[in-house]
Amino acid sequence: MSDFVEVRSGAYFDSVSLMQVSQTVKGTVGISDALIGMGTPLNLELMSATGFTVSAQAGPNDLVVALRGEDEVALSNGRDSLDAALSALRSAASHSADLTAASPALTIGSAVRRAEANLAVISVPGEYAPMDTLDAIRAACSVMLFSDNVDIAAEVELKDAAAAADVLVMGPDCGTAIVNGAALGFANQVRGGRFGVVAASGTGAQQVMCLLEAAGEGVSHVLGTGGRDLSAEVGGRSAAQALKALAADESTEHVIVVSKPADPGVLADLKALVTELGVPVTWAALGPGLPDLTTAVEEALRSAAGAVPEWPRKLTHPAARASGPLRGLFCGGTLADEAMVIAADALGPIPSNIPLAGAPQISGQARDEAGGAGHQVIDFGADEMTQGRAHPMIDPSLRLERIRSEARTAGVLLLDLVLGYGSHPDPAPDVADAIRDARSLASETGRELPVVVSVIGAAGDPQGLEHTVSTLHAAGASVFSSNAGAVHHALELLGQRVANGSGEQSAERPAPSTGQTSGDPSGEVAASESAGAGSAGVVDELPLRGLLTTEPVVVAAGVSLFAEALAEQAVPVTEVPWQPPLGDAAALRRVLADPRRTEANATALGRMLAAGxxxxxxxxxxxxxxxxxxxxxxxxxxxxxxxxxxxxxxxxxxxxxxxxxxxxxxxxxxxxxxxxxxxxxxxxxxxxxxxxxxxxxxxxxxxxxxxxxxxxxxxxxxxxxxxxxxxxxxxxxxxxxxxxxxxxxxxxxxxxxxxxxxxxxxxxxxxxxxxxxxxxxxxxxxxxxxxxxxxxxxxxxxxxxxxxxxxxxxxxxxxxxxxxxxxxxxCKLATLAAKDVPGSTLVTTMARNGTDFGIQVSGTGDAWFTGPAQVADGLFLGSFGPEDANPDIGDSAITETAGMGGFAMAAAPAIVRLVGGDVPFALQTTRRMYEITLGEHPMHQIPILEFRGIPMGIDATQVLRTGVLPQINTGMAGRVAGVGQVGAGLVNPPAECFTEAVQALAERCQ
Amino acid sequence: MHPAAASTLAPDWLHRTWEATVLAALPRAVYLHAGAWTDVLCILDADALRLPNSVLVPSVGIGRGEPLALGLRAGDRVKVDAGRIDLPSGVVECRRTFRPAAIALGVGLGIDPTALGELAQRLKPGLPGMTAAAHEVVAAASEVAATSEVATEDMAGAAGVIAAEDKAATAGELELRRLIGELVGCGPGLTPTGDDVLAGVLLGLRAAGLVRAAAALADAIAARLRKTTSLSAALLQAAAGGWCIPEVRDACFSLRAGNPDDSFALLSRIGHSSGHDLATGFLAVLPQNPQLGAHTHLHPGALLAEAINLTTHTNERTLHV
CATH class of the missing domain: 3.90.1710.10 (Enterococcus faecalis V583 domain)
Incomplete structure (x- = not known):
């Protein structure tokens, strides 16, 4: 018996690897004992007890190897196999464990399931947005819906579906959110903290979060609701869910709700909810007669026992008394609103392209001659200003032009500049130039043009807050962190003073604008109790399936810009290569929204799999x-x-x-x-x-x-x-x-x-x-x-x-x-079993007669949906060529309909020698077919895909959504009767079979 | 350059200028160590288990990017500078902070004992005798908690207790320490079986709301952290604060939802036997508490009458880039 003991310093191996190494070594012929483990005292004791002598130098971070062999030869073999095993582990670390490239997920739902995502960011055109959002909701994933032009009925449907699935829809038209430290869309890099924000407005939320940061506080989460959520029709559905989630969130102590004035009924319901939840809420509703956002933030800070600072600003001195009209040129609609609300008290209703009630409507495009000599506030982000161009936060050129042209008429120029993710990477220099030009143009006519800018930004923003502020200041602007502050200053310059929103005004008004909704002294205790109750009485589940406590894992469609910003923040994000679905979007939407569909498909698929x-x-x-x-x-x-x-x-x-x-x-x-x-x-x-x-x-x-x-x-x-x-x-x-x-x-x-x-x-x-x-x-x-x-x-x-x-x-x-x-x-028996299930979109037949290609679908029974049969693309026998081939013919496509043939190509890669393509193509084809099928067959397994079942149950709606047509491998018949087989190749059904089928299914929806 | 997210439990030196030593260069991760025994930082790619004391690099994973460990061997030195880590495969830059998965206080209340029993039967701990050892530890810790005059009321402080000096020990405390002594460092792996079982007990006590017992146990373990690997010591410390990997938290939720099969699947994903060892410790706590069970309607506050005020902001460090 010979022993070998070795101490390897700092050789850390994960436990699975260590097991493998141990087993390899123990299996060596002639090795009677092998103890391999970290040098903890207990392990060392064990080795001593087994009779090994281990150096006293061995420590817990060292790997200790103790081998006992029958003789020196066995021992030497044991050491060799140990070395081999260990170096195999090391080299495994030096190249990635790369499996054959997987086919990308082609729909939101499929991507969500694969990535186990908890948030989908969707920015596809409005007519398609609801079906993709529903796809995410059905996959139990919350959605940030950036798309606009989504009709209100769809919004209500989506939010009801989301509530049923316990996920959140932020939107439509939601461009700002922060979830668990990840900034989504247009958001600022603010520090984490104890304030939660529920926002029906993006720039409003950005102003609030930046002020909180400037006050030394931070945000836990910013949850968007979309601009219409607090209307009577939508009833505050998302706001309610957001409030419940924030109430249960341990890190949130106080909530600020930012919105335009809400429907009174909705507001009352939400306030009742908040009382029940016991979370302190400040209602920052912007509107005539209501406090501005800065005041609301100050109230929130006070009620949360935080310090209200002097809001940072950098003035230009001397601030000359101005004469002439107020000209507000804004990128953020809410900031423009705030300016108008505050200024209206002093200047009367302000003409605007987004006027408040009772104020004149003007076009944002109007040149100053037509616009008149009066006060104006223009929102450059309004729809009329963004036709065929990007939002001004990204493309500022229109506003820059206007700054210069206002030099002659404006008394005071009032601007906003919103920083953060998603915005222009460095807007300050161009704006500063425009300001400089405007001011020098004005001074040529002998007057000074004061420029006041509110910069909505946080120290961590990519544009650089300090750089932005000093660049603007150097150009002669007075810079404010508070938009309300900027507006007040502008009014002062015009010789107007307006009561500073807070104190006096809110005293006259009944409480609604600030809700200390649980009894005051117990306010904070109530908060921590409910936070405690929220976690200790986790009751059934965490609200929103733990969206606020789990690492954000994101799937994005249609917003490369946002996806990149997320990757920059080290948030795992998968982009879905979205494309508009084939066929009529309205019909597809109806079929997807059919309440029978999911269960009908499950039934049909189940029968298909069970069929013998x-x-x-x-x-x-x-x-x-x-x-x-x-x-x-x-x-x-x-x-x-x-x-x-x-x-x-x-x-x-x-x-x-x-x-x-x-x-x-x-x-x-x-x-x-x-x-x-x-x-x-x-x-x-x-x-x-x-x-x-x-x-x-x-x-x-x-x-x-x-x-x-x-x-x-x-x-x-x-x-x-x-x-x-x-x-x-x-x-x-x-x-x-x-x-x-x-x-x-x-x-x-x-x-x-x-x-x-x-x-x-x-x-x-x-x-x-x-x-x-x-x-x-x-x-x-x-x-x-x-x-x-x-x-x-x-x-x-x-x-x-x-x-x-x-x-x-x-x-x-x-x-x-x-x-x-x-x-x-x-295969026919499998599809027969799935036939005639009302509401099911499962394809039960694919067949060709040499002239037409026809399909049948479970939910439409025996109806045929046809299109022209295609000529296959492939390899030809002898001297035949494509001109010799007849269009696709035969019922053999029933094999693909039941998961065989082209769908099972990964199991039969040799077929590429017959039909064309290469082996990776064969694997990718099967993988792609998983994207358009409802399930897999547990009994028919493909070894190279690690025994994954063949893709079963073609879903007509998935075909339209992904644009992926079923892949058929087929023989080709000669055009001329009797010639026989001329070749074999790959062919697809024509898309119209599926668009027609979905049209028919839509007609059968209730 | 790889954007990364740093956990709130990352050692302090991540945010300063420092040189760390590579403890391990693994296919999916790099472990760094510097300073105190437990100051281990795990740099993880998208597919690695999400240890709580970590920096996550989502842009590297299976089929994507060079492995983080490329060109590194255990013992190499790596420069760290205010959230930037210089690896041969690329610079890792921390852009965001995240709070790791955690077992919420009291989340174990109301779990159906049947589900617990079903799971317990299927567990295969890495060494024999662990189930019995875990039960002994729970009993000893509960006794210390019941008899001790020094009640630790601040859960966040429990983590701080780990750094506390030894006080004069009672008989119960001595017994607890003896039991711990037989478990810390017991087992060959990087996270020895004994450690994983103890981590499971810590998390289980938290899940049951038994804060004092958890603190007593943490105290006893603190004295022995040097008897095990740095990585395991760091994970034990995290467990004392309720921090864990997402699979453990989700396994707990699956139990709550009455799905022991899902729990089992999740736990089996963790290391060679670590998941099972953790669960062995965790389950040793729950069925023992007579107040727990399917039919209890106790207000959670009753069990938390020890006035726990969860201050979740202590010991956190938010990255401000």
Missing amino acids: AELVALRPASECLGLQRGEFLHAGPPLGWERASGPMRGALAGAVVFEGLAESLDEAEAKLAAGKFTLAPCHSRDTVGPMAGVVSPSMWMFELRDPVHDNTAYCSLNEGLGKVLRYGANNDEVLTRLQWMREILGPVLAAAVGAHGPVDIKAYISQMVQMGDEGHNRNRSATLMFLRDLTPYMVAAGGHDPKDVAEVCRFVGANDHFALNLVMPA
């Missing part, structure tokens, strides 16, 4: 389908002879002759053209047929049964490759073979199946997916499994000439596609 498929018998179509003489079935949606393509015509003519209904092919075609026979889709009889898929009464059919739902589906027998009926060939060779299949193949197989009992085809599918076959163009494994299972019974069944049995075995074994005709009806 057993081959129970073979019988002629006349028996099992009741197909009458003169009746023929074909692949794809309904089709008339006139529109049928070459292969289809050839197949039909051949079938007519086969049934003895015509002596020659010409006669057959003539009769078909004359409408002497009945044609119907295979699908109308729960049947499927590959390629032309023609079924006639005397053809033998596979009969498959789903024991779970008691459905039956049928399929013809596969003729093989080359000149075959399904490719439109119809010569004597074809007809002879068909006769043999009718006389020998069918009956032999029927007898074997009868003797064997039901053959489990669903089990074949599970196995083939793990054997490199996808069930549409690769079916060899299932064919051989079938042959293996039935051969003994074919031989033993008796009643047939052994030569015939041998021929049957040879025939089946020689045709790698034989099992296609088993996989197809098995």
Whole structure:
């Protein structure tokens, strides 16, 4: 016995790695004992007790290795394997554990689920915004909805859905929020603190948070509600949720609600709620006769026992007495409002492009001549000013022009400048230049033009607060941190004084503007008690699913700018490559909002997954389908002879002759053209047929049964490759073979199946997916499994000439596609189970007849939605080319409809040699298909995707939303009947199938 | 350059100019150490477990960016300067502060004992005898709390207690210390099994609102932090303040919602056996409290009658860039 003990300083390995190393070493031949662990006293004791001598230098941060081997050789091997294991760990750290690149999530909901996000930032055009917002809400994710032009009815619907899911919708038209330290949209980098803000206004919230910062305080969270939330119609839905969440938040001690005047009923309800919650709230509602935002912040500070500072400002001296009108040029609408509210007391109603009630409306674009010589306040962020240009906080050029042109007329120029994330990276120099120019233009006419600027910013803002303030000051402006302060100063310069909002005025008015809503002395205790109760009595769940206490994980659509700002703040953010959905947005919205949809889809999918498929018998179509003489079935949606393509015509003519209904092919075609026979889709009889898929009464059919739902589906027998009926060939060779299949193949197989009992085809599918076959163009494994299972019974069944049995075995074994005709009806059974669920958007059929591509959807029953069949894109046999290929034909797309074929390409990467593409493409295709399907099949697993199930249940709405069409792998038939297969490739259904289907579903919504 | 978020529990030296030593260079993380035994800072990428004493770098992860540990070995020195960390793979710059996941006081109240029992049965601690050891610790800590005259009423102070000097010990305290002595540093891993069990007990006591017992336990552990790895000591210290990783907090919520299966899945994600060890400690507390159970309607305030005033702003440091 030999020992080896080593102390490795500072060799930290995580416990999983350490386990692996230990096991490797212990497994070495000849090693009888191996103790590997950190040098804590207890571990060292253990080693001593085992008889190892360990150096006293070993400490808890050191890795200690103690090996005991039978002899020196074993020990040396043990040390070698230890070194190998340890260096393997080290090198693992030096390259990223990169798996094959995953397909990006294509919808908000999918991205939320993947990233486990708790906040979605959505800024897509207003008509689409509700459906994406709903997608996030259904994935239990709160939403910051930056989009505007969302109608009020949609807003109410969304907020109700959000309340039901216990998530928050901030918006619409919400551009400012701070959640758990992450600044979202236009927000300032303020310090964390004890004030929570609920804001129906972005710049209003920014003013409040910057003042709090200047007072040495900070914000816990700033939750936006959207500008209309406090209206009667929306009823303060988001505000109520925000208040509840802030009341329960441990770090929030006081809440400030910033808004324009709210509907009195809504306000009363919210105040009652606040009393119940016991959280101190200051209502900073801006409006005529109400205190300005600065006053409100001062009140909040006082009631929270905080210090009210002298609000920072930097004046230009001497401040000359001005003569002339007040000209306010604002970027922030709320700041403009505040200016008008304050100034109206002294100057009367102020003309504006966003006038207060009773004030004249003017256009923001008006030149000063037209605008008159009077006072004016213009909001450069109003809709009329931002047509075809970015918001002035980002693109200041319009306002800069106006500053200069006001030089001649203005008595005092009043401006705001809002800093923070999302705003122009360094606006001060340009504004300073404009101010300088304006002032020097004014001084040329012998007068001084005072300029007053309110800078809404915090010390941590990217633009640099100090730099901004000093740049403006150097240009001759007086700079204020309080917008209200700036307005008062401007009025003073005009010789006007207005009572300073607070004290006197609020004394006259009843309490509503400041709510110390729980009894005063217990105010603070109430706050901490409720904060305590909020956490200790976590009761059922944290409000808003813990949005305010969890790390923000964000998904963004349509706002690269904001996503970048979030990444800059080290917030994990995933951008969704959003694109407008296909088809009619209104129809899609209705279908997505259908309350039946989620459950209907779950039901349909559940049935699809549960459906079984057993081959129970073979019988002629006349028996099992009741197909009458003169009746023929074909692949794809309904089709008339006139529109049928070459292969289809050839197949039909051949079938007519086969049934003895015509002596020659010409006669057959003539009769078909004359409408002497009945044609119907295979699908109308729960049947499927590959390629032309023609079924006639005397053809033998596979009969498959789903024991779970008691459905039956049928399929013809596969003729093989080359000149075959399904490719439109119809010569004597074809007809002879068909006769043999009718006389020998069918009956032999029927007898074997009868003797064997039901053959489990669903089990074949599970196995083939793990054997490199996808069930549409690769079916060899299932064919051989079938042959293996039935051969003994074919031989033993008796009643047939052994030569015939041998021929049957040879025939089946020689045709790698034989099992296609088993996989197809098995897939048909899966989709049959999902049929006819009202409100379900699951696709139950995809089929082509060589001219049209048709789909059927669960919620619309047997209705077909069609578009032109496409020509596949792929690889050609021999000297064939694209001009030789017929448009897409066959019911074999039923395999893709049930998760096989192109959907299972990742399980069969070899197929790329047949259809084109490369192996990564095969993997990405399956991954992409997960984006348009409702679920995965737990039984049919794809090994390389770590046994993830095949994508099941195509959702028509997902197809439209993502623009991703189902991927089909298909053989290509020659245009000319009888040529046979010309190649194989990749093809998609036309988008109109899905847009039409969703239109029809929308009509069926209540 | 990688934007990063620093936890409020990051050691002070992150915000000053300092040189730290690399404790570990792992595929998903880099652990740095400087100064006091427990001053460990974990620099984590997007896919690492979110330890509470950490800096998170979301722009690096599986399939994205160079690993944080590129070019680093244990023992290397790394420059830290006011929130900027100079790694060979790039500069990590702290832009934001975050508060780590925590077990809220009293969150364990009202959890259905059936769910607790189901989870307990499935746990596989890293060493034998841990369940019994955990129960002994809980009993000893409760006894010290009940008999001790020095009641620690300030939960935030419990973390501060860790730095406190040894007081003259009562018999109960001695017994508690003896039990702790057999657990701290017990087990081969980076976070030894014994430590994880104790962390679980600390979190469990907090979940049950048993603040005094938690403080007594924290006190006893404080004296022994040098007997285990720096990382584990730092995590124990965090656990005394109720801080944990999100999986542990979420596992607790799953129990509250009656989903022991979800809890189990979450806990199994944590290290080799750490999750199970933590849960073993945690569960040793909850079913024992006779006042807890599905049918209790006790006002949470009754159990918190020891007048806990949660001042969550102490010991926090908000980054102001």
